[in-house]
Amino acid sequence: xxxxxxxxxxxxxxxxxxLESGQVFGFEKAPDGAYEGSVRGIPVRLRQNGALHVESPRxxxxxxxxxxxxxxxxxxxxxxxxxxxxxxxxxxxxYRGLRLIRQDSWEALAxxxxxxxxxxKRIQGIWKNLAARFGGFPRPxxxxxxxxxxxxxxxxxxxxxxxxxxACFVAANPVCLETIREAPYAEAVRRVIAFPGIGPKVADCAxxxxxxxxxxxxxxxxxxxxVRKLYFRNRSVSEKRVQAFGQKKWxxxxxxxxxxxxxxxxxxxx
DNA sequence: GTCCAGGGATTCA
DNA sequence: TGAATCCATGGA
Numbered sequence: 001x002x003x004x005x006x007x008x009x010x011x012x013x014x015x016x017x018x019l020e021s022g023q024v025f026g027f028e029k030a031p032d033g034a035y036e037g038s039v040r041g042i043p044v045r046l047r048q049n050g051a052l053h054v055e056s057p058r059x060x061x062x063x064x065x066x067x068x069x070x071x072x073x074x075x076x077x078x079x080x081x082x083x084x085x086x087x088x089x090x091x092x093x094x095y096r097g098l099r100l101i102r103q104d105s106w107e108a109l110a111x112x113x114x115x116x117x118x119x120x121k122r123i124q125g126i127w128k129n130l131a132a133r134f135g136g137f138p139r140p141x142x143x144x145x146x147x148x149x150x151x152x153x154x155x156x157x158x159x160x161x162x163x164x165x166x167a168c169f170v171a172a173n174p175v176c177l178e179t180i181r182e183a184p185y186a187e188a189v190r191r192v193i194a195f196p197g198i199g200p201k202v203a204d205c206a207x208x209x210x211x212x213x214x215x216x217x218x219x220x221x222x223x224x225x226x227v228r229k230l231y232f233r234n235r236s237v238s239e240k241r242v243q244a245f246g247q248k249k250w251x252x253x254x255x256x257x258x259x260x261x262x263x264x265x266x267x268x269x270x
Numbered sequence: 271g272t273c274c275a276g277g278g279a280t281t282c283a
Numbered sequence: 284t285g286a287a288t289c290c291a292t293g294g295a
Contacts, residue, residue: 022276112276119275122293157291162278199278220276238285239277262276 004059007051010071014097015048018069021263022120023209024101025111025127026137039068040104041136070099078256087230091264100259101209105177106170107137108210113163113197114156115205129154143167162197169195185213200243208255217246217254226265
């Protein structure tokens, strides 16, 4: 993994927090500390020591990586938003530079169908099984040509038919991903939620990570607990109310605040 | 053995 | 609309 290697200047970037905050599942930390995975289908090895160091067996432009990690976005407004909350300042100090990745739309859609009632470790395992079986994370056509039994063998459990049905639809209607990307948030939610195995939470994850709709505010068990603790005196609150709360409070950047909240909650930093 | 995990679909009031 | 239940799987 070395023919092509280069550095990217990334002063306001936290590679570890970005890759370990549960937004992407195809990266693995090597014994030497480098993260191994793929960016837009290209195998990479990433390391951060000052600059972001990239290794790959293939030659490709540095802009691909910069775009993937959304490195040109100015985060100062988001930092102000998070810093305005005293309870969130520790999270900001620890994880400043955590960025939302511009993932492949299909991969995000598929991964978060797999994520339901599951944990990050297992989702990573299933991602690995799929990539090993199909030679890289499978495109919708590859899954459509596959079979529910295969997906179950790879560990998807009851989610296997959900992913299969969604893959069949996307393979038959490839334009639907573009339509979702171009639609405003509310309409995009309606379209994504129509797929089997996708409810409000998975829809928000897919739209946030795969379609870069930053107003999405996914509410999973961690976010539910954190928001209840910080803003509802630990009272019992529904996911629906917490979702509405987050979107109203943090508006167009709710998804970014959510990412810091989620990572800090899981790292026990709240 | 029980509980939990980046929930959703179904059923029933 | 809203609460209860089931769903595969593996780690704690």
